[in-house]
Amino acid sequence: MKLEKSWKRDVNCVIQKPMYKRTARLFFVAIVCICGFACAQDAPEKEVKEVASRILPDMIEAGLAAGQSFIKIPPGRYYVAPKNGTHLRLENIEGVTIDATGVEMLCSETTRAILIEDCKDLVIIGLTIDYDPLPFTQGTIVGISADRKSHTIRIMEGFPAAESAMVFKHMIFTPEGDLRFGHYYAMELEVLADNHLKISGLHPGKDGGEQIGDQVVISSESLKGRFDPHAVHTYNSVRIRLEDVTLYASPCFGFFGEHSSETVYVNCKVDRRAGRLLSLNADAFHSKFAEVGPRIDNCFAMWMGDDGVNICGAYHLVISSEGTKLRVLAKRIMDIEVGDPVQLLTVDGHALPPATVVAINEVGKKTAADRKEIAPLPLLSNVVSLLKVAYEIELDREVELAAGSVIGSLNRMGNGFAVVDSTFGNIRSRGILVKASDGVISGNTVVNCALQGIKLGPEYIWLESGFTRRLRVVGNTIIDSKAESILVDSFGPFPIHQDIDILDNEIRSNSYPLIRIRGLDGGTLEGNYIQNSDGQRAPRSALDIQHSKNIHL
Numbered sequence: 438m439k440l441e442k443s444w445k446r447d448v449n450c451v452i453q454k455p456m457y458k459r460t461a462r463l464f465f466v467a468i469v470c471i472c473g474f475a476c477a478q479d480a481p482e483k484e485v486k487e488v489a490s491r492i493l494p495d496m497i498e499a500g501l502a503a504g505q506s507f508i509k510i511p512p513g514r515y516y517v518a519p520k521n522g523t524h525l526r527l528e529n530i531e532g533v534t535i536d537a538t539g540v541e542m543l544c545s546e547t548t549r550a551i552l553i554e555d556c557k558d559l560v561i562i563g564l565t566i567d568y569d570p571l572p573f574t575q576g577t578i579v580g581i582s583a584d585r586k587s588h589t590i591r592i593m594e595g596f597p598a599a600e601s602a603m604v605f606k607h608m609i610f611t612p613e614g615d616l617r618f619g620h621y622y623a624m625e626l627e628v629l630a631d632n633h634l635k636i637s638g639l640h641p642g643k644d645g646g647e648q649i650g651d652q653v654v655i656s657s658e659s660l661k662g663r664f665d666p667h668a669v670h671t672y673n674s675v676r677i678r679l680e681d682v683t684l685y686a687s688p689c690f691g692f693f694g695e696h697s698s699e700t701v702y703v704n705c706k707v708d709r710r711a712g713r714l715l716s717l718n719a720d721a722f723h724s725k726f727a728e729v730g731p732r733i734d735n736c737f738a739m740w741m742g743d744d745g746v747n748i749c750g751a752y753h754l755v756i757s758s759e760g761t762k763l764r765v766l767a768k769r770i771m772d773i774e775v776g777d778p779v780q781l782l783t784v785d786g787h788a789l790p791p792a793t794v795v796a797i798n799e800v801g802k803k804t805a806a807d808r809k810e811i812a813p814l815p816l817l818s819n820v821v822s823l824l825k826v827a828y829e830i831e832l833d834r835e836v837e838l839a840a841g842s843v844i845g846s847l848n849r850m851g852n853g854f855a856v857v858d859s860t861f862g863n864i865r866s867r868g869i870l871v872k873a874s875d876g877v878i879s880g881n882t883v884v885n886c887a888l889q890g891i892k893l894g895p896e897y898i899w900l901e902s903g904f905t906r907r908l909r910v911v912g913n914t915i916i917d918s919k920a921e922s923i924l925v926d927s928f929g930p931f932p933i934h935q936d937i938d939i940l941d942n943e944i945r946s947n948s949y950p951l952i953r954i955r956g957l958d959g960g961t962l963e964g965n966y967i968q969n970s971d972g973q974r975a976p977r978s979a980l981d982i983q984h985s986k987n988i989h990l
């Protein structure tokens with residue numbers, strides 16, 4: 438399939454009785470909700486926006502209390518007030534379908550839209566989610582300092598005021614709305630007169646090529662109470678299905694699955710609305726700690742502030758080993774359980790054979806000696822700050838692991854995932870990033886990513902696991918990635934991945950090598966049509982294979 442440059446900007450090409458565990462409400466709540474909705478629909482848009490309510494959550498709550506396994510929400514626009522940091526909370530629900538076709542849920546604060554927790558076989562259809570105020574503001578560069586480390590921004594009319602801006606992300610777009618540069622994080626903010634903003638302390642020695650007249654996006658915050666990130670957060674749930682769900686904004690991730698398995702996204706969409714530069718502040722689809730990874734099928738995600746897809750688990754940091762016992766600092770929380778098979782990587786990137794956990798015990802907080810071992814490691818500072826609690830982990834065999842080695846559960850990496858027939862692009866990071874096994878990436882279109890189109894491999898700096906085995910990357914189209922179009926990566930000179938087939942993909946880019954493989958043992962690389970951005974066949978040098986073996990070309 439041949440794609441032209443216009444893709445860069447115009448890709449917009451069972452009823453069961455539920456197990457509802459909370460106390461049932463009186464049925465008249467449903468009548469109150471429906472009447473309240475009707476009143477809201479009759480009011481002018483301005484009045485609806487001025488008074489956020491709980492009509493939408495209460496309507497769903499009433500349907501659940503009445504024992505309904507199919508809940509149909511009347512179409513319309515609902516301006517929702519959050520409760521305890523979440524606009525809509527769905528907990529302890531099994532076997533329920535919520536049909537929200539034609540429904541727009543407008544979140545009134547920049548905190549979580551939906552939390553799905555401890556649910557099973559829950560289906561949500563047709564819902565659209567947006568925010569007002571938005572979780573970012575937009576402006577125009579009207580001044581750049583001589584050292585190019587400071588910008589003066591005039592905030593555009595209709596976007597959150599300069600006072601709402603926060604230190605999170607500062608992304609640069611051309612006047613035409615194309616991403617120019619998206620890597621400014623560390624900064625200082627100063628609110629100036631007339632809704633202007635000064636952004637200073639930008640990366641020394643780093644220049645995104647910004648110009649006077651460029652447009653920018655800066656994360657912003659509008660809260661009255663508690664903050665919880667992400668738009669749709671699925672936690673500790675099984676077989677959640679989101680179908681035809683659309684996101685136009687999020688304070689962080691769009692669709693975030695955490696400790697949830699067999700999540701299915703079908704025909705879901707992430708996009709920016711007219712007049713906006715950005716859709717979400719971070720990843721479109723992010724899966725973490727899934728026993729069985731997500732299926733992302735015929736979805737569309739554009740203009741995010743980070744990856745299109747990230748499927749991963751966590752590595753925990755080994756401080757020392759003695760025989761069968763390891764001293765380990767957990768990354769945030771310890772997700773490894775007794776009986777888990779674990780992936781083990783030495784500090785220099787060598788993979789040890791898997792072992793099985795026979796015991797885990799918390800043994801205290803991080804010590805001064807631990808900090809000394811951590812100091813020379815190439816970890817991000819915010820990741821180091823998460824390493825607070827120490828554990829002793831006992832394995833079923835002796836291992837030798839020096840400080841800086843890592844351990845991760847093979848049961849919670851998102852294995853068994855599928856990303857198929859979907860479109861991702863126009864983003865400051867990777868299109869599809871996978872750190873899991875036994876999966877497929879097939880039939881996708883990935884366009885105009887500032888980094889890799891498709892990347893496979895663990896990331897030490899984030900302590901995100903793991904390395905990949907038994908994976909097929911087949912029939913994808915990858916256009917104009919600014920780094921490798923396909924990258925299989927390791928963080929040491931050893932083959933850690935196994936049996937990856939990269940077949941029949943079409944690649945068009947000037948960022949060589951177009952396919953880079955580092956650390957693969959076994960697999961097939963054939964049938965790929967690789968070209969430069971002008972459509973001319975790329976030379977053999979467009980492939981780079983290192984620290985690998987047993988690859989059929």
